[in-house]
Amino acid sequence: xxxxxxxxxxxxxxxxxxxxxxxxxxxxxxxxxxxxxxxxxxxxxxxxxxxxxxxxxx
Amino acid sequence: xxxxxxxxxxxxxxxxxxxxxxxxxxxxxxxxxxxxxxxxxxxxxxxxxxxxxxxxxxxxxxxxxxxxxxxxxxxxxxxxxxxxxxxxxxxxxxxxxxxxxxxxxxxxxxxxxxxxxxxxxxxxxxxxxxxxxxxxxxxxxxxxxxxxxxxxxxxxxxxxxxxxxxxxxxxxxxxxxxxxxxxxxxxxxxxxxxxxxxxxxxxxxxxxxxxxxxxxxxxxxxxxxxxxxxxxxxxxxxxxxxxxxxxxxxxxxxxxxxxxxxxxxxxxxxxxxxxxxxxxxxxxxxxxxxxxxxxxxxxxxxxxxxxxxxxxxxxxxxxxxxxxxxxxxxxxxxxxxxxxxxxxxxxxxx
Numbered sequence: 001x002x003x004x005x006x007x008x009x010x011x012x013x014x015x016x017x018x019x020x021x022x023x024x025x026x027x028x029x030x031x032x033x034x035x036x037x038x039x040x041x042x043x044x045x046x047x048x049x050x051x052x053x054x055x056x057x058x
Numbered sequence: 059x060x061x062x063x064x065x066x067x068x069x070x071x072x073x074x075x076x077x078x079x080x081x082x083x084x085x086x087x088x089x090x091x092x093x094x095x096x097x098x099x100x101x102x103x104x105x106x107x108x109x110x111x112x113x114x115x116x117x118x119x120x121x122x123x124x125x126x127x128x129x130x131x132x133x134x135x136x137x138x139x140x141x142x143x144x145x146x147x148x149x150x151x152x153x154x155x156x157x158x159x160x161x162x163x164x165x166x167x168x169x170x171x172x173x174x175x176x177x178x179x180x181x182x183x184x185x186x187x188x189x190x191x192x193x194x195x196x197x198x199x200x201x202x203x204x205x206x207x208x209x210x211x212x213x214x215x216x217x218x219x220x221x222x223x224x225x226x227x228x229x230x231x232x233x234x235x236x237x238x239x240x241x242x243x244x245x246x247x248x249x250x251x252x253x254x255x256x257x258x259x260x261x262x263x264x265x266x267x268x269x270x271x272x273x274x275x276x277x278x279x280x281x282x283x284x285x286x287x288x289x290x291x292x293x294x295x296x297x298x299x300x301x302x303x304x305x306x307x308x309x310x311x312x313x314x315x316x317x318x319x320x321x322x323x324x325x326x327x328x329x330x331x332x333x334x335x336x337x338x339x340x341x342x343x344x345x346x347x348x349x350x351x352x353x354x355x356x357x358x359x360x361x362x363x364x365x366x367x368x369x370x371x372x373x374x375x376x377x378x379x380x381x382x383x384x385x386x387x388x389x390x391x392x393x394x395x396x397x398x399x400x401x402x403x404x405x406x407x408x
Contacts, residue, residue, distance in 0.1 A: 002204070004200065016346050016371050019369065020343040035123070035256060036339075037364070039193075039364060040194060048369075051192045053198060053256050
């Protein structure tokens with residue numbers, strides 16, 4: 001297993017629950033999410049920046 | 059008297075430069091105050107850990123961050139315990155004298171605090187902690203050998219019969235770094251914090267067991283300008299005492315069944331207190347869907363830019379933790395906060 005830092009940008013959703021699910025689904029494409037946070041919200045362009053650490057099987 | 063127990067979650071994420079709680083357990087006074095108005099306070103190691111300093115809050119649950127995320131999402135519950143047997147994992151990379159300091163801290167916790175520890179395990183490889191600061195200003199980290207960490211924890215759980223895991227990993231000494239100098243002055247972002255969270259998250263995710271981490275570092279030269287907020291971490295040779303104290307009675311994580319009367323699940327949480335710019339964590343986003351009152355504290359500034367309103371989360375905005383505590387008191391008492399302001403407009407048609 002390795003740990004990997006990931007920074008991604010996704011679309012802002014209308015609800016926090018929808019956004020949380022989208023974040024976890026997006027991070028799953030990089031590995032198993034271990035820790036993540038929304039670090040910035042761009043309300044004008046409807047984008048959120050996420051920083052995370054995921055694990056990946058070697 | 060409340061009609062049911064009043065339960066509050068206090069979150070101050072680590073590694074985001076929180077003005078209160080981003081240093082050496084300096085959110086612990088906030089936790090102590092909230093514990094006076096709540097029947098149960100649920101919070102995480104970053105809030106309660108002050109290295110050599112800690113405070114025994116009999117109504118506080120010491121819940122690791124990954125575990126708290128799972129509880130908030132309704133996947134896990136919390137079961138209070140009388141005592142955990144703590145297994146100690148030491149990074150192979152810790153040099154002999156520093157290792158001995160940690161073993162002596164563990165022995166001190168056994169003799170002076172009466173804590174129950176199993177025999178310890180040294181990892182079969184150096185964990186290889188790597189630190190980084192992201193564009194947001196938050197600190198993150200990775201480890202090169204997570205499998206070694208997990209093997210050590212597994213040995214403690216299966217052979218040592220540990221109920222909780224304390225990890226001590228060797229962190230890089232960087233005496234001349236600007237980040238460390240700022241941190242010692244109670245400014246900037248804790249350069250170690252993000253990596254610390256990753257270490258404990260790995261153990262909790264894999265074993266569903268309480269875990270917390272203390273970094274192993276060489277002692278720093280004395281600094282006459284040391285900030286009070288950072289002082290607790292420069293009193294001794296290790297950061298371990300608070301971790302052992304916290305883990306000794308940390309609640310266990312449970313799945314659905316069988317249930318016990320004192321189990322706690324997300325739908326029983328009444329309020330969440332969080333820095334106003336740091337509402338974008340998994341726990342807050344999950345709890346915003348449960349009906350819990352979210353209280354966002356503006357004065358606790360962070361490097362994050364994730365407000366409740368921007369995320370579509372309904373939250374009560376307050377300026378300070380004193381105000382937050384007042385909001386908790388009125389919420390618990392069933393009093394409308396509006397009635398405590400001098401101007402109260404008349405009721406209007408919907």
